[in-house]
Amino acid sequence: MPSRQPADKKTDDEADNTTDNVEKQTLPQDKEKTSPSVKRPVLENVKRDTVIIATIWAVSTLVLEVLFTFVDPFPIKAAHQAEVSDNSFRILTHMGLPVITFTLTVLGYSIARYRCPTFPLEDGPPLRQNTQVSTIWLGITSVLCFVSVIYPGLTELAEFRGDPVSDLRVDVTGLQFSWIVHYPDTDKTSTDLVLPKGRQVELFTTSNDVVHSLWIPAFRTKIDAVPGRTNSMKITPIETGSYKEDPLFRVQCAELCGLNHTLMKIPVRVLEPDEFDKWLIDN
Amino acid sequence: MPVLFGLLSGLVGLALGGGGAAAVRALSGRPAFDGATELILVFSYIGALIGWVLGIGGWRYAVRDWIGRAPRPFNKTGTARYFAFSTDHKVIGIQYIVTFIGLMILGGLLAMLMRFELSQVDETIMGSDIYNRVMSLHGIIMVAVAVATVLGGLGNFAVPLMIGAKDMAFPRLNALSFWLNPPVAIALLSSWFFGGWDTGWTAYAPLSETNASGQVLFILAVFTFGVSSILGGLNFIATITTMRSPGMTWGRLPIFVWSIFAASIISLLFTQFFAASLVMILLDRVAGMGFFNPDQGGDPLLYQHVFWFYSHPAVYVMILPGFGITLEILSHFSRKPVFAYRWAVASMLSIVFMGAIVWAHHMFTTGMADYLHGPFMGLTELVSIPTGIIFLAALGTIWQGKLWMKTPMLFALAFIFNFLFGGITGIYNADVTTDIHLQDSYWVVAHFHYTIVGGEIFALMAGIYYWFPKMTGRMYDELLANLHFWGMFIGFNVTFGAMFWLGVNGMNRRVADYEPHLEGNNLFVSAAGFYLGMSFLIFLYNMWISSRHGPQVVDNPWRARTLEWTVSSPPSEHNFPVPPLVVGHPHDYGIPGEKHAVFAATGGAPMPSEQEIHSEGDRS
Ligand SMILES: [Cu+2]
Ligand SMILES: [Cu+2]
Numbered sequence: 003m004p005s006r007q008p009a010d011k012k013t014d015d016e017a018d019n020t021t022d023n024v025e026k027q028t029l030p031q032d033k034e035k036t037s038p039s040v041k042r043p044v045l046e047n048v049k050r051d052t053v054i055i056a057t058i059w060a061v062s063t064l065v066l067e068v069l070f071t072f073v074d075p076f077p078i079k080a081a082h083q084a085e086v087s088d089n090s091f092r093i094l095t096h097m098g099l100p101v102i103t104f105t106l107t108v109l110g111y112s113i114a115r116y117r118c119p120t121f122p123l124e125d126g127p128p129l130r131q132n133t134q135v136s137t138i139w140l141g142i143t144s145v146l147c148f149v150s151v152i153y154p155g156l157t158e159l160a161e162f163r164g165d166p167v168s169d170l171r172v173d174v175t176g177l178q179f180s181w182i183v184h185y186p187d188t189d190k191t192s193t194d195l196v197l198p199k200g201r202q203v204e205l206f207t208t209s210n211d212v213v214h215s216l217w218i219p220a221f222r223t224k225i226d227a228v229p230g231r232t233n234s235m236k237i238t239p240i241e242t243g244s245y246k247e248d249p250l251f252r253v254q255c256a257e258l259c260g261l262n263h264t265l266m267k268i269p270v271r272v273l274e275p276d277e278f279d280k281w282l283i284d285n
Numbered sequence: 286m287p288v289l290f291g292l293l294s295g296l297v298g299l300a301l302g303g304g305g306a307a308a309v310r311a312l313s314g315r316p317a318f319d320g321a322t323e324l325i326l327v328f329s330y331i332g333a334l335i336g337w338v339l340g341i342g343g344w345r346y347a348v349r350d351w352i353g354r355a356p357r358p359f360n361k362t363g364t365a366r367y368f369a370f371s372t373d374h375k376v377i378g379i380q381y382i383v384t385f386i387g388l389m390i391l392g393g394l395l396a397m398l399m400r401f402e403l404s405q406v407d408e409t410i411m412g413s414d415i416y417n418r419v420m421s422l423h424g425i426i427m428v429a430v431a432v433a434t435v436l437g438g439l440g441n442f443a444v445p446l447m448i449g450a451k452d453m454a455f456p457r458l459n460a461l462s463f464w465l466n467p468p469v470a471i472a473l474l475s476s477w478f479f480g481g482w483d484t485g486w487t488a489y490a491p492l493s494e495t496n497a498s499g500q501v502l503f504i505l506a507v508f509t510f511g512v513s514s515i516l517g518g519l520n521f522i523a524t525i526t527t528m529r530s531p532g533m534t535w536g537r538l539p540i541f542v543w544s545i546f547a548a549s550i551i552s553l554l555f556t557q558f559f560a561a562s563l564v565m566i567l568l569d570r571v572a573g574m575g576f577f578n579p580d581q582g583g584d585p586l587l588y589q590h591v592f593w594f595y596s597h598p599a600v601y602v603m604i605l606p607g608f609g610i611t612l613e614i615l616s617h618f619s620r621k622p623v624f625a626y627r628w629a630v631a632s633m634l635s636i637v638f639m640g641a642i643v644w645a646h647h648m649f650t651t652g653m654a655d656y657l658h659g660p661f662m663g664l665t666e667l668v669s670i671p672t673g674i675i676f677l678a679a680l681g682t683i684w685q686g687k688l689w690m691k692t693p694m695l696f697a698l699a700f701i702f703n704f705l706f707g708g709i710t711g712i713y714n715a716d717v718t719t720d721i722h723l724q725d726s727y728w729v730v731a732h733f734h735y736t737i738v739g740g741e742i743f744a745l746m747a748g749i750y751y752w753f754p755k756m757t758g759r760m761y762d763e764l765l766a767n768l769h770f771w772g773m774f775i776g777f778n779v780t781f782g783a784m785f786w787l788g789v790n791g792m793n794r795r796v797a798d799y800e801p802h803l804e805g806n807n808l809f810v811s812a813a814g815f816y817l818g819m820s821f822l823i824f825l826y827n828m829w830i831s832s833r834h835g836p837q838v839v840d841n842p843w844r845a846r847t848l849e850w851t852v853s854s855p856p857s858e859h860n861f862p863v864p865p866l867v868v869g870h871p872h873d874y875g876i877p878g879e880k881h882a883v884f885a886a887t888g889g890a891p892m893p894s895e896q897e898i899h900s901e902g903d904r905s
Contacts, residue, residue, distance in 0.1 A: 044685060077791065086718055087719055087722050090718040091719050094716060101709065102705060102706075109683070109702065112686070113683075113690075116619075116685065116687060116688050118687050122688075124620070125620040126619055126685055126686035128873060128874065129624060129681065129684070130624070132681075136674075136677060140670070144670055147670055150712065155659075156659055156662075158716075159659065159662075159718055162721070211495070212492040212495065213489055213491070213585055215725060217725070219722070223721060224725070228586065230579020230584065234652075249791065249802055256650075256794075258417070258483075258485050258487075260417075260496065262413055263413070263796065265413075
């Protein structure tokens with residue numbers, strides 16, 4: 003039966019009182035809100051469990067943090083942008099690890115300690131809210147969030163974008179299903195992307211047909227090639243290399259662009275600056 | 286057979302629509318069909334859709350009413366109810382679940398095909414063309430499954446029962462929401478005969494304006510699905526606002542109902558944007574407009590902005606009910622109240638609003654203005670705060686609880702595990718410097734499967750096992766269910782866990798082939814994927830066999846407190862023989878004597894009158 007709601011603006015506590023009143027009239031049985039026999043052991047359990055969980059959490063976090071400091075899970079970093087991006091990845095992981103270990107410890111411990119194979123005849127303790135715990139939780143997650151926005155977030159982003167002025171301009175045009183690379187300084191056109199080590203390059207992209215995306219995994223950089231627009235990004239290669247040595251040295255189209263999207267890739271080569279200068283004038 | 290009649294009437298509509306458009310062209314002196322395939326497709330589809338809706342029940346239930354004649358409901362009983370237009374929310378819920386589980390299996394088979402292709406470098410079983418179409422179909426089917434199965438399926442079945450209502454607020458609209466879905470499925474599948482479409486479910490312009498005509502059917506199908514979503518959202522909001530039983534205050538809503546309410550707000554307010562972006566593509570294609578064509582002054586980025594303005598919030602349509610089911614089940618199977626209930630509700634509502642202002646985190650590499658990067662990164666990362674509160678509620682609920690390790694509980698606990706990784710890896714996509722590398726790579730594939738499959742679909746499974754006895758009156762097989770759980774849990778984590786590595790190491794998404802150095806890992810992912818796929822066979826077998834031969838259950842096999850467990854299994858047509866009077870919180874376990882609801886017939890006391898309930902606050 004559809005019914006309207008009473009204009010109910012009561013707080014939680016008042017609502018609970020109301021509950022009692024209605025119930026006392028409809029169900030005149032005696033009842034106690036808290037039963038002392040349940041309360042004692044719960045408090046002791048809470049103490050013991052907190053200590054165990056805190057210990058497991060601290061130890062596992064420490065071990066994983068230290069381990070992660072010494073492990074380098076990333077592929078080749080061939081550009082300054084790759085160092086920045088991987089550093090952000092590393093910092094975010096360091097910040098996330100304690101959260102992961104905490105959640106998994108509470109989850110795992112609760113399952114191990116409090117699982118019931120059959121239907122539990124007793125209910126758990128009626129913990130509806132603990133403002134202190136919730137506030138601390140809110141505080142910690144907020145701090146983590148704000149810190150990560152500032153560092154690595156905004157600070158590393160500024161670093162990633164590079165200097166306003168670049169040493170070299172390269173234009174890359176995407177078309178179904180290839181890339182055309184053009185060096186306006188010497189009006190040289192190439193089917194490989196060749197860059198000098200140690201110089202900041204500004205790469206301008208556009209597209210002749212649909213949206214493509216220019217991704218160079220070894221540099222951790224990506225910029226879309228959008229018809230009717232010219233986008234740009236800056237790269238400072240710090241490592242020489244080529245597609246033959248490492249498949250991450252490639253321009254890979256990363257935005258689905260139709261039939262041969264998969265094959266839309268060209269090799270990338272990073273040369274020593276003097277070699278590059280020679281290559282650039284060599285037509 | 287009402288379905289057959291609907292199909293026939295749909296075919297008539299198709300002929301009228303398509304024929305009409307061709308006739309108008311011929312009359313105006315142009316060739317009737319030549320060069321107008323897409324135009325005729327559009328009108329045929331519109332005609333077919335109207336014909337289908339009228340034939341399946343629109344005429345009998347609604348139009349007769351409008352023209353002053355008495356509606357003629359079908360009044361089917363037994364299994365036949367599920368194959369006809371029915372206004373019973375429980376029937377509709379089960380229709381949704383069965384239909385979309387079927388679609389999920391289809392989408393899963395497509396995923397298996399993709400993993401088969403990707404198990405080796407070079408072409409294995411299909412070329413790029415077929416691969417792109419298979420991948421696109423997998424994408425949109427699974428998005429539809431993720432949007433509709435929990436909301437339309439479990440939401441429809443459980444929400445009216447949980448709030449003590451006899452049905453949804455608009456039962457006929459509810460039935461319409463469901464019956465709009467078969468044309469969606471038919472259009473998506475028949476698009477294959479018009480060249481399919483190869484843009485993925487995101488349908489980025491201008492690719493989606495120049496490819497095969499299958500794209501038009503995609504647009505029409507998704508538009509129809511959007512209408513169904515909007516109507517569904519509207520219906521839930523109206524139901525939860527107006528149909529609660531006496532005493533069911535907002536503060537006493539079960540947490541699952543709150544999550545459906547929050548998700549429905551998004552469905553109602555944001556789906557239009559996806560529809561609008563698709564209509565613009567349709568107009569560009571069929572009517573020669575140029576919204577996204579730079580040569581005509583349009584802008585391809587406009588599409589992405591409008592698209593993501595819906596499609597980011599859409600992930601909350603998927604995950605919020607997942608939060609709700611998980612907290613609901615954790616509470617009932619830990620025998621404890623939902624910890625920090627009010628904070629959890631506030632978090633879900635704040636996610637609704639924050640979801641509206643973070644869409645451009647999908648666009649850090651598109652060349653949109655640099656000054657937008659910082660704000661969208663910051664706003665996106667802010668979402669981690671309310672999400673953190675959901676984790677607080679989940680962990681606080683199992684803390685010191687009595688964890689009854691039945692299958693629904695296993696899935697709910699696995700939700701915490703999976704979503705933890707899904708959530709944390711999302712931060713790397715929100716952070717601009719890491720996202721520029723990870724965007725459009727397998728990292729993203731892994732991340733969103735962790736949130737949607739590991740989160741929502743695990744919650745969906747939890748919910749299906751949890752409400753299975755209520756839906757069928759029978760109990761599922763616990764051993765098979767356990768096997769399904771472990772297969773799915775291990776298979777899922779191995780498959781998608783390995784994909785994170787692929788993304789970091791330079792494998793881009795939506796490709797039929799990859800660099801040879803990634804072959805070992807891809808073979809591993811494929812093998813794990815097949816294992817994950819097989820676990821669903823156990824699930825299907827269990828559902829099939831248990832719904833027919835499972836042991837009969839009592840009304841409340843879980844001894845849970847919420848209202849759906851107070852009625853018979855399966856519930857009678859109007860749910861409650863006696864309307865419940867809600868007197869306490871649904872999750873208050875562990876407080877002796879505390880009750881959620883009383884019934885006049887069982888409580889021994891007379892039902893208080895409307896007036897008494899409304900004045901309850903003044904008596905203290
Ligand atoms: Cu491309
Ligand atoms: Cu998003």
